[in-house]
Amino acid sequence: MSEPTIQTPQSERTVFLDQPPSCLEFCPEDPDYFVVGTYLLSETKNEDGETVQKKTGSLQLWKLDPVSLQLTHIQTLTIPEAAIFDLHFHPRHRSILAIATSAGTVSLFRVARSNDTGSPVIQHLRTITVREDDRSIPALFLAWVPPERRVLRGEVADGFAVTFSDGKTSVFGIHSGNLEKDEFEEAATFEARESIEVWFAAWGLFRDDNHGDKNIAPFLFTGDDFGSLHTRRFVTISGEDNDDDSTTELLPPVLLDHDDRARHHTAGLTSILPLPLPLVNGAPLLLTGSYDEFLRVYHATRRGEVLADTRLDGGVWRLQFVGAPMESGNTLSFLVLASCMHAGARVLRVTRRSESADEVGEWDIEVLAQFTEHESMNYASGIWRGDEGGAVDSNGKRKLLCVSSSFYDRRVCVSKAEV
Template identity: 25%
Template sequence: MAWKSKTRSLQVFDTELSADAVEWCPVSPNHSILACGTYQLQKGGGEENATPSRIGRVYLFEFRHEGPMCPPLTELQRMDTAAILDLKWCHVPVSDRAVLGMATATGELQLYTLSRSQEGSHSLQSLSSLEVGAERLALSLDWSTGRLDSSDVRIVCSDSAGCTSVLSLAEGALTTLSQWKAHDFEAWISAFSYWDTQLVYSGGDDCKLKGWDLRIGPSSPTFISKRHSMGVCSIHSNPHREHILATGSYDEQVLLWDGRNMRQPLSETPLGGGVWRLKWHPSHQHLLLAACMHNDFHILHCQQALEGSAGACPIVTSYILHSSLAYGADWSRLSLEDHTPCSPPATEPKESPAESRGHLRIQYESPTASFDTSLEDDAGRYIPEGTAAPQTSPAPVPTLNPDEDAPSLSCLLASCSFYDHMLHVWRWDWTPEQAVQESQQC
């Protein structure tokens, strides 16, 4: 069966500071709550050797169904913080409240609870914080609760000193359980195996992907993979399929792995931009969302790869309306059945960056401001040296079906981009061609 894929922009919000992390709340009944984190590097005030400072802000929004003429996103709170490198909600309530974790440029892991006033308004309230190390940036965090297991709530955090830390959350307080040197340079990402939370994965700027078993201690990794050719910056365990892991890198590849055999990936998919974040769909096991820095946001369908096909995962849709580095992206669990889009469909560009002959320019810095090396065209899209620009249109996917044989699929997503400091809320509809034709005939 052929399927028709369509994205629609619902709202765009200017975050003022560079936006790099966005997360929908996974805890019911708060699926309409969205958090967005920002990171801004401020140069020293005119002094040549002045140390730059990093500032940030967290925004809290609510998505409301108020009709097609009303912007669906309502700002509930904005709070100035240290610069935010990553933020993630705990998948389960802690003491009956949703908890948001933030990795900051001060080397702290900060936790906030989602509170509700008597008037019904939501806000973030500080719960706990802990410094993972002096003179370093906390770069990422992941919760052990990805399969909705609340029996042992822990956090893994990586930092710019190449270290990985595992912390516990008990009675509202953070405690460091272990910390070790995991990578030679920045440890961009760390993540739990949601199926066995004694297993932790980490990726760093040394181009290595590593596994760790907390039961035997961090003295040596369970594996070291050099399959990625550049820094490893995204890892996500599939909460629906045991042993399945997705990783992404500055080398522009998404690799799918079976954790029982880390010698060779199940599949390799080139995406034309450094893969900064990967998110499996909260309920559809084959759908993977990728934020691709220099090449927009894409949704991959991974069914064939997970069933043994060695080919690349097809792209079922792309969201191309950001004009800068694609950093943060997330799926919402909120139903869209009763909500009508209030803006026209996104359209693909008529020509690629190479065809437009826009001049190249240097305009990129890593989140830790450690290098400045990439090329972009006038549209803000990356063009690797010596290679043609990647195609922007997704490949046709004529034979794939959504999970559970659903008649159609409608998803709410959020994404954010860096230099243009923009947050986008958008929807993706995936419908059988037959159903589309029948609706047009009615």
């Protein structure tokens, strides 16, 4: 049997930014618009001849015309005091986004339509210092708590996890849910076992069929520069807990805490994508990406188990789902977009075949399309979701519009794929 042909689309549009793009995400509220975060490192000499570094950044709002594929710059909001490592829109408040910065801060912004022009603009809401002890320690990644409100106590509680370059991970939250005004409190800090970058954090909610009416298990996963996956499971919040807004402890106690000690990832663990499947033998199923260039289907047991892997020819920096899972008989498949650092962007199909939900199953990973025009590190990509991540045609094909970026050449490209 011949190998399936991998699509290699060419760019439909290319623009060059004034600063290197480090992250980007489409606006859920206005899906034709996306926000790019930038990271600029400048070096100068002081009077003593010593090199002084300064990190600055910006948030840039762009519009993608899904018909002409034209890219239009709408706004640049300068961040003079810090560079941007990460940005994510809120899962419920779809016009609000947060950034994690090199100054140990998290800042919130809104993308809202202007009364003057009718077009969206970025508005700064507030800045939260998440490293009071040392502002020189960068915040690397931010993960909002899941929209189902099963992580923090209180019916309207809200918050995020944030990781740092010295190995710490912290959870911040508010009781009342007013993101713009309420004081964020540090609900928990997980101290570093080793002083190394924690590149990624991901929340996951998994069905646990062994726990009756408390069968939704909340997890927090982190990945560090040594290639370790750290798994923390929290006590499940009951309905009464969520109704009790007077509870002082936002985050429930940790029920399970283990680290796979880099047994399976041979370089930094840079992306974690929890799969929406029940726990199998008490452990969740994930996709993981690493500097070692491999995408893995991973069973996050105490020691960990790789169920399938494939090399993507570049460090797998970011992973995201494209549309909803597709099920047919005993087969379940996921479309995934991967940002592969020095190898560009990839669209993949990850497939599980199983007779029942309580078994690991057999897994396959297939590369469907790859975009390789970028000339430096592809840290950020996104899929236009104006038609919910690509409408499926009568032949079962999904047409995708992808925006991908590269860092040092400051490039943003639009490409098309049919998968």
